[in-house]
Amino acid sequence: MSQARLMDGTSLARRILEETGKRAAGLTERTGTAPCLATVLVGEDPASVTYVRMKQNRCRKAGITSRHVALPAATTTEELVGTLEALSADPGVHGILLQHPMGEHIDERAAFEAIAPGKDVDGVTFASFATMSFGLPGFVSCTPGGVMRLLDEYGVDPAGKRAVVVGRSAILGKPAGMLLLARDATVTYCHSRTRDLSAAVREADIVVAAVGRPRLIRGQDVKPGAVVIDAGYNPGNIGDVDFDSAAERASLITPVPGGVGPMTIATLLEQTVDAAARQLGAAGV
Amino acid sequence: MSQARLMDGTSLARRILEETGKRAAGLTERTGTAPCLATVLVGEDPASVTYVRMKQNRCRKAGITSRHVALPAATTTEELVGTLEALSADPGVHGILLQHPMGEHIDERAAFEAIAPGKDVDGVTFASFATMSFGLPGFVSCTPGGVMRLLDEYGVDPAGKRAVVVGRSAILGKPAGMLLLARDATVTYCHSRTRDLSAAVREADIVVAAVGRPRLIRGQDVKPGAVVIDAGYNPGNIGDVDFDSAAERASLITPVPGGVGPMTIATLLEQTVDAAARQLGAAGV
Numbered sequence: 001m002s003q004a005r006l007m008d009g010t011s012l013a014r015r016i017l018e019e020t021g022k023r024a025a026g027l028t029e030r031t032g033t034a035p036c037l038a039t040v041l042v043g044e045d046p047a048s049v050t051y052v053r054m055k056q057n058r059c060r061k062a063g064i065t066s067r068h069v070a071l072p073a074a075t076t077t078e079e080l081v082g083t084l085e086a087l088s089a090d091p092g093v094h095g096i097l098l099q100h101p102m103g104e105h106i107d108e109r110a111a112f113e114a115i116a117p118g119k120d121v122d123g124v125t126f127a128s129f130a131t132m133s134f135g136l137p138g139f140v141s142c143t144p145g146g147v148m149r150l151l152d153e154y155g156v157d158p159a160g161k162r163a164v165v166v167g168r169s170a171i172l173g174k175p176a177g178m179l180l181l182a183r184d185a186t187v188t189y190c191h192s193r194t195r196d197l198s199a200a201v202r203e204a205d206i207v208v209a210a211v212g213r214p215r216l217i218r219g220q221d222v223k224p225g226a227v228v229i230d231a232g233y234n235p236g237n238i239g240d241v242d243f244d245s246a247a248e249r250a251s252l253i254t255p256v257p258g259g260v261g262p263m264t265i266a267t268l269l270e271q272t273v274d275a276a277a278r279q280l281g282a283a284g285v
Numbered sequence: 286m287s288q289a290r291l292m293d294g295t296s297l298a299r300r301i302l303e304e305t306g307k308r309a310a311g312l313t314e315r316t317g318t319a320p321c322l323a324t325v326l327v328g329e330d331p332a333s334v335t336y337v338r339m340k341q342n343r344c345r346k347a348g349i350t351s352r353h354v355a356l357p358a359a360t361t362t363e364e365l366v367g368t369l370e371a372l373s374a375d376p377g378v379h380g381i382l383l384q385h386p387m388g389e390h391i392d393e394r395a396a397f398e399a400i401a402p403g404k405d406v407d408g409v410t411f412a413s414f415a416t417m418s419f420g421l422p423g424f425v426s427c428t429p430g431g432v433m434r435l436l437d438e439y440g441v442d443p444a445g446k447r448a449v450v451v452g453r454s455a456i457l458g459k460p461a462g463m464l465l466l467a468r469d470a471t472v473t474y475c476h477s478r479t480r481d482l483s484a485a486v487r488e489a490d491i492v493v494a495a496v497g498r499p500r501l502i503r504g505q506d507v508k509p510g511a512v513v514i515d516a517g518y519n520p521g522n523i524g525d526v527d528f529d530s531a532a533e534r535a536s537l538i539t540p541v542p543g544g545v546g547p548m549t550i551a552t553l554l555e556q557t558v559d560a561a562a563r564q565l566g567a568a569g570v
Contacts, residue, residue: 188474191466
């Protein structure tokens with residue numbers, strides 16, 4: 001019998017997008033310029049094409065212009081860096097999204113670092129990682145930022161709590177842990193080399209699963225009353241958490257889909273409007 | 286009765302400095318240029334003056350030129366940034382050390398970010414923090430880097446072990462945890478808001494105390510056989526660990542002084558020679 005309350009990312013994301021749309025309209029009215037997100041895609045990977053199209057559609061609905069740059073699969077790192085530097089210098093572009101992963105031949109880190117930190121609305125640069133880590137103003141990685149918004153929405157204050165992040169990727173696990181640490185949680189990072197994952201997860205008041213292994217976290221690993229955030233993405237809309245068994249012990253849990261997923265785009269668009277407001281000198285909007 | 290084996294930072298640092306001196310001499314011979322560390326000090330805080338002088342003395346012994354820039358206490362952030370940008374652009378300077386903490390009126394982060402990442406031999410920039418965090422090539426913060434060298438020297442492989450870092454400062458606790466995570470430890474960050482510090486520390490195979498509270502970690506908090514690293518600095522040469530009681534349970538422990546302390550300067554000088562070798566096109570040295 002399921003007891004946990006659901007953390008409804010779909011409806012929270014909808015509200016954020018509505019608010020973001022209002023801010024975008026206000027900004028456009030006041031400055032004569034609509035916020036603009038540049039989307040950059042290398043190659044034609046079908047999943048990436050779909051993701052970019054979703055983001056463009058959401059932009060349109062929110063009154064954010066999107067400018068798409070489609071580059072051939074054979075684009076070199078140098079060419080990609082040149083494109084990103086040009087967008088970084090272009091006053092008509094306020095935020096930059098570089099869709100990833102990219103082809104093996106591209107130095108992903110060199111590409112990310114060509115994005116000006118002030119336009120890094122996807123939170124992928126060294127500078128954004130560091131500002132997240134040090135609790136300084138800056139853009140957050142969108143999925144971890146969305147996780148924090150969900151916690152806030154459901155009244156979960158991380159301060160003093162034990163948080164366990166399963167996964168340590170540069171755009172998901174690592175920044176999620178740093179954002180929780182900046183909010184005064186006692187944070188543990190677990191990963192593929194962790195010896196007794198179940199024991200570590202059982203210590204957690206807040207679990208963030210962000211590893212991309214279907215149903216890795218089971219109900220028996222969940223401390224009764226814990227908050228369980230499933231940020232995993234696996235084929236077939238399966239999360240990193242075994243929902244049914246975890247929901248029997250958690251107090252709050254995100255569903256998959258409809259939990260963390262929708263928060264990612266909402267955070268991206270919100271940060272695009274933040275960036276535009278700052279660049280257009282209308283920071284109060 | 287003390288049972289733990291001592292981790293002798295003094296002798297390891299001496300060996301690193303000897304090796305660094307040989308590399309500096311080789312580099313000078315091959316390129317006609319000695320490695321050069323710029324030291325920048327704002328004001329005349331006696332402790333800071335002493336630290337800078339120690340670093341200059343060590344440089345001299347190792348065959349590293351040091352160029353000292355003494356700025357008045359009233360220096361503005363803008364002026365300091367200008368100085369650091371000039372040093373960053375100066376081909377005669379290979380590494381930059383900005384002594385900190387600085388006066389309250391200075392934006393420390395703006396100053397750090399004016400240091401070119403390729404000369405950030407003290408590991409204080411956003412870029413260095415991110416490369417440490419992502420396990421990428423780059424300079425490490427000197428004290429956490431020294432901690433990792435001590436672990437290596439004493440055959441402690443962090444992979445799969447539970448490491449607990451007590452403290453989360455930008456130059457000590459946070460990077461120490463990230464370096465341990467990059468070496469596959471399961472890492473927990475504890476701090477002033479951690480609810481049951483003793484319980485968290487008792488889980489640790491490796492404890493890094495880096496918080497600046499005298500004798501915070503006592504023997505009863507140490508898991509039998511754990512490795513205890515005391516990176517705390519408190520007046521009177523007192524560490525963050527209660528040495529006598531901790532040594533009864535630990536397998537390895539750093540003394541204070543003579544443990545982590547000497548490793549910091551050794552790492553700084555080693556990284557200065559690394560930076561010079563790269564900039565002088567003699568990376569093999």
